[in-house]
Amino acid sequence: MRAVLLAAGYGTRLDRDLRNDKSGLYAHLIGVPKPLLPIGKLPLLSHWINIFKKCSAISTIVVVVNELHKELYEKWAASLDTKVCIVSDGSICNDQRSGAVTCMQLGLQKKKEDTLFIAGDTLLKKDFSLDAVISEFKKLQTKIKCASLILCAPVAEENVSKTGIIEVSNAGKVTKFVEKPQPSEVTSRIQSPCFYIIAKESLEHLEWFLKEKQDKPLKARDATGTFISELIHRAPVYTYQVSHRYDVGNLQSYIHCHQDFLKEAQKSNCPQKSNCPMKQ
Template identity: 45%
Template sequence: MKVLFLAAGYGTRLERDVLADQSGRYDHLRGVPKPLVPVGGHRLISHWMNILMKLDTVEQFYLVTNQKYLAQFEAWAQAWPKLQIFSDGTTDNETRSGAVRCIQLAVQHFHITDDLLVIGGDTLFYEDFDLQTFLKTFNELQTKTKDACLVTYYNCAEHETVKFGILEVDERDVVTRFREKPQPEETPSRRAVRMT
């Protein structure tokens, strides 16, 4: 199995809030991409690496970022020799690729043909999320259908659809569409997925 981190977002809301803060407490976060924000003594994305490095099934790690944050991710990645980084080439939020396009770019760039676990680089799950159970469920699905896909989501409030990727599903919970930060009136779904 391969792991792909999506880290090509620009963190515009976080940056806006950091710049608006007058206390100076968050100055160290200026210009820092969300996956590299310190959480509990480690960079947020480092928590994922520490967990995933313990799995025998993970062969390789990939990360897609943008041109603006590429150097910061390259510096961080020196501690992780099994991690390869790729830039989507964008330089600002207006030209960003979006999660689905970044997955496609990574698959093409790294020639990925086997199972791929895609993780939003700025995602930190609650303690009740069990990665082993998630992977076990995925493997069970794979025995039934080789092209199976398993997606985590949670229900968001109506006004929050503009902050997240939203999944639309059919009556069997099969994903029929992915919408990138839609207005609430553009989709009946409130199934949010945290993608960068």
């Protein structure tokens, strides 16, 4: 299985927050792409690389980046003990961005195999098991060969308009996908972050989608959810539920994610003694 990390965005919201922050505590992060931000003790993407290394099903890792930050990603990849292929979408500024669905296609490198797509600004709780998700996908494949599997998680009311919202049948099949709706527009409070295992049989729909949208405004193919919202009408898509998703979209969400991972690291390094402050 191929793993494609989508890291070609320009993080405009976070960049604005960093430049407007008066504390000065995060000024050193200005200019750092979101997927390379330090989360706990590692760059965000490195958390995924460590997960992939433990999963025998992942045979190829591709990171789709923009041309502006390509050197930073190549330097990061060179520091790893795992082979990572860096692919550029050729853009050098936000106005030139190709859109996330186009980046999904670039990550395939013309190969047709079951593919895991993950947004480069997304992380999950430490107890997340990629093996469990892939096992569920394989189980699904024995029943429906072209079925894909996407993650879902509860979403707070105030965050409904910041993510893709789905409706799901009792059997776990996605029946509706709305990208960043207003809370009044949907009754569901289930979000679908960009974490999709797309079956190789359904990848042809990605090509079809991009051909159909090529002459339309970028908005029509900018978010990965625009593809999923149409895929569900052409091939079966099911869900795998997790308890929480970190979306590093602005400074506040970055700080929250970073601090949570620092706490987890401290727990892991804390000696198992009764006077350990983390165990009080």
